[in-house]
Amino acid sequence: MPRTKIEFNAKKIDRIQGLDELAAMLFPGNRNHQKVFLAIFIEIKYSKELFIPYLQPLCDQYGFSSRMLETVRSKAARLGLIEHISRLNKKLGYRDGWVFSSRFSRSLAKLSELLQDLKDRKDPLEERKDRDLFRYV
Numbered sequence: 001m002p003r004t005k006i007e008f009n010a011k012k013i014d015r016i017q018g019l020d021e022l023a024a025m026l027f028p029g030n031r032n033h034q035k036v037f038l039a040i041f042i043e044i045k046y047s048k049e050l051f052i053p054y055l056q057p058l059c060d061q062y063g064f065s066s067r068m069l070e071t072v073r074s075k076a077a078r079l080g081l082i083e084h085i086s087r088l089n090k091k092l093g094y095r096d097g098w099v100f101s102s103r104f105s106r107s108l109a110k111l112s113e114l115l116q117d118l119k120d121r122k123d124p125l126e127e128r129k130d131r132d133l134f135r136y137v
Helices: 010-015 019-026 031-045 057-062 066-079 103-119 124-136
Strands: 082-085 097-100
Touching: 010 019, 019 031, 019 066, 031 057, 031 066, 031 097, 057 066, 066 082
Parallel strands: none
Antiparallel strands: 082 097
16 A cells, blocks of 8 residues: 655655655655646646636646545645635735645744754753653653
């Protein structure tokens, strides 16, 4: 059975050089989902104003099912790679559609900062708090 969980391996991340390798990391073991992700990414990337009103036409254009589109779209949105903009958004002229999201990159930056902060020794009481925390987990 193919693996489907994202493996957040530092060595693999260091070796990623292209969009195809990113798709393989985010959707491991399923080449069809990788292709759907690439289609969504490429269409948003090369659209006017980095905005697509509907994703459904991609099914006909690239020949994949609506179910696969919905599966990949929901995973990409949960990860924070893309997001749906509603008609209430003034920035894009009150239009409905899909755009790239900055949540994924912001989350990775925040995680990096958190790890750096947790590694720093700040005060003598922190060691005791950390050791107490270990007992309760």
